[in-house]
Amino acid sequence: MPRLEVCLTPAILDVYDLAGKNVIVTDVLRATSTMVAGMQLGVDHIRPVSEVSKALEYVGVENTLVAGERNGVQVEAFHLGNSPRGWMSEEARLKGKAVVMSTTNGTKAINMALGADKIYIGAFLNLDAVCKQVAQEDKDVLVVCAGWKNRINMEDSLFGGAVAQRLSDSFEIYGDAALMMRAHYITHRDDLYGAIRQGTHFKRLANHGVEDDIQFCMQENITEVVPYYSEGVIIQ
């Protein structure tokens, strides 16, 4: 039986062996939720870049939009922020486009997971779809939580627990982090938004006036898209 593990912050990613594994990267608030929403809208591909300066090189490139944030706020020269609802209000502009994206935590986590066999983009929005995808492949899975500046946050941890809950029949849920977060998810699954509202990371983000976004991101299964990383870009 393959193993399912959960890494609660990229700061401890080096204790996991990525080789031969499928990784699901999650940054629920909000990078991977926005990526999933964007692919659902018909974005052609998303190029995650760690540095703002690198993203800025793409401003003005044909058929390309630049998106992202630092510390929760859109970078001024970017076309779009890191808001799934913001992207959805720009559907016509995004369809068929390339997006270059840089965020505080999410794009860094993706770039740190490059040693894995395959990197899937996970969020509550595509929870069942991404679980179904990795379950088909019969390979060890590691959920990598983007966290917040190397700290653990509640929503990514709950997502890890949700994946563990979904995959319990076909995977060995391995490691105390995955086991604890599965229990935490089961306790809170009927009111995920209520659970994370208690969190320090929620309060930090809510100060930027993005409560509607947060509520949106805590919905399960609004899309079947399963974006994945291949040769520098996220596609589906």
Next chain:
Amino acid sequence: MPRLEVCLTPAILDVYDLAGKNVIVTDVLRATSTMVAGMQLGVDHIRPVSEVSKALEYVGVENTLVAGERNGVQVEAFHLGNSPRGWMSEEARLKGKAVVMSTTNGTKAINMALGADKIYIGAFLNLDAVCKQVAQEDKDVLVVCAGWKNRINMEDSLFGGAVAQRLSDSFEIYGDAALMMRAHYITHRDDLYGAIRQGTHFKRLANHGVEDDIQFCMQENITEVVPYYSEGVIIQ
């Protein structure tokens, strides 16, 4: 109101600022439980050293015993292992002695926390006593979980949650890790041993035949001793 945070593995200790804080180091299975039991037995002081080779230098020193383990097993040349019940069966031999101690995770965590104002040794065995001590001091507190080879484990995380639960009235419970573990502790407080029996780390240790030890370590408040670190040694 001072803050209470929980660091779930020493691998992310560098994201916390230790200066001016009280740290409670915990390695429930079993280093800090053994230290607490040892001080209760009348050990004069315990010198935590990270390396086995360093500990071996003390073999043969007058009034000094050498204790500890690697990967859950007593190092052959040491006088004692890392078992609180083992130490208790040697009470007469331990009374008034110096103990030099090296363990896989616990002593390393102590040595990593040296930037703190004061380092207390915490375990379920002295839970209320150590909480009472830090509550008196009106200073920010960080619980440092020793974990297992930089991974998160259930029993240390639950201890962090227990401290958060005890200190909720007089401290701001800060950070999603502390908040989640407080909830996890409250769910499992009536059967801590039952909770950790489900854990991967428990199974790893139980393979060494130390289930009785584990059951012992999951008891709350069997002693009032509050050992702390001062100038290279743990005293009370």
